[in-house]
Amino acid sequence: MHRVVLSAVMFSALTPLSVAHALQGARWESFDSSRVMIRDTTFWIPFHVTETTPLRQAIDDGTIGNDTRILIVERGGNRVALVMDQAAYHHVIQGEMNGEPWMVSF
Amino acid sequence: MGPLKGRTLGSIGPVWQTTAEAGLADYPDIEIAISDRPIREGGRRTLFDRVRGLGRGFRRTMGNEDARRPTMDVGVGVWTEDQSHAKYYSLEDVQVAGDVLIDTFAGRRVLVYFAPGARSLMVAYSPASSASWEGDDLHLTTGHVLSRGVLRDAQGNRVDLDAPLQVFTRWYGFSLTFPETEIWRP
Numbered sequence: 001m002h003r004v005v006l007s008a009v010m011f012s013a014l015t016p017l018s019v020a021h022a023l024q025g026a027r028w029e030s031f032d033s034s035r036v037m038i039r040d041t042t043f044w045i046p047f048h049v050t051e052t053t054p055l056r057q058a059i060d061d062g063t064i065g066n067d068t069r070i071l072i073v074e075r076g077g078n079r080v081a082l083v084m085d086q087a088a089y090h091h092v093i094q095g096e097m098n099g100e101p102w103m104v105s106f
Numbered sequence: 107m108g109p110l111k112g113r114t115l116g117s118i119g120p121v122w123q124t125t126a127e128a129g130l131a132d133y134p135d136i137e138i139a140i141s142d143r144p145i146r147e148g149g150r151r152t153l154f155d156r157v158r159g160l161g162r163g164f165r166r167t168m169g170n171e172d173a174r175r176p177t178m179d180v181g182v183g184v185w186t187e188d189q190s191h192a193k194y195y196s197l198e199d200v201q202v203a204g205d206v207l208i209d210t211f212a213g214r215r216v217l218v219y220f221a222p223g224a225r226s227l228m229v230a231y232s233p234a235s236s237a238s239w240e241g242d243d244l245h246l247t248t249g250h251v252l253s254r255g256v257l258r259d260a261q262g263n264r265v266d267l268d269a270p271l272q273v274f275t276r277w278y279g280f281s282l283t284f285p286e287t288e289i290w291r292p
Contacts, residue, residue: 052137066127074119
């Protein structure tokens with residue numbers, strides 16, 4: 001059995017990672033608005049991606065480490081990596097790939 | 107409502123959780139989006155130690171929980187594009203199975219494994235009837251070898267991984283998104 005670094009595993013899955021599909025179909029139609037928490041201010045600031053860096057460069061220049069946990073998101077044959085620790089703060093990350101909007105919630 | 111009412115973003119593909127090193131091995135040309143937030147290396151352990159359950163405020167936003175698995179259970183959930191099929195594999199059960207198992211999902215054979223480099227559960231379509239570990243390399247009966255996230259055929263040529271939509275997550279998150287999900291049982 002491979003060694004499991006539970007701290008990493010458990011943290012990475014600390015919150016449900018839902019994607020845009022979750023807003024589709026019947027579940028959206030039965031959405032219960034009474035469960036929504038609405039506040040005047042946003043505690044966590046969503047991350048709107050406007051630029052990216054080659055992952056290799058980010059590792060080489062020490063911006064992130066080899067062991068840094070990342071998410072890899074695919075859309076339409078394109079991929080982008082996100083830093084999981086930052087995703088856990090922002091909760092919502094969005095951007096565009098080849099003109100197509102995408103959003104990931106964590 | 108805004109002008110985009112009724113439109114959706116559509117599905118994204120699989121969401122992989124891995125390490126920077128393993129991600130680079132998988133996709134050498136991939137780019138990463140980094141925000142201005144500090145990156146807490148090792149901070150994840152602190153957060154895990156601190157957060158072992160869900161706060162009441164968070165629970166109030168949730169629907170009724172599915173008690174078939176513990177709330178904070180960790181596993182990988184897969185689903186089909188049309189959401190007609192969903193299945194959950196608990197990390198605990200996959201570990202007991204030897205970190206790899208062969209199953210059928212939505213009529214296709216799948217390989218469910220704990221990726222040592224990525225330190226997460228992953229699912230891939232494969233016609234292999236069995237698989238076994240040699241160190242950190244996963245050898246399939248088809249002759250393919252999965253090593254550090256890269257699948258190679260018997261000749262050593264890299265082969266694209268064919269994978270269902272999936273997410274490595276807590277049970278509560280997956281079961282609330284897919285209430286009728288199947289659960290893999292040993």
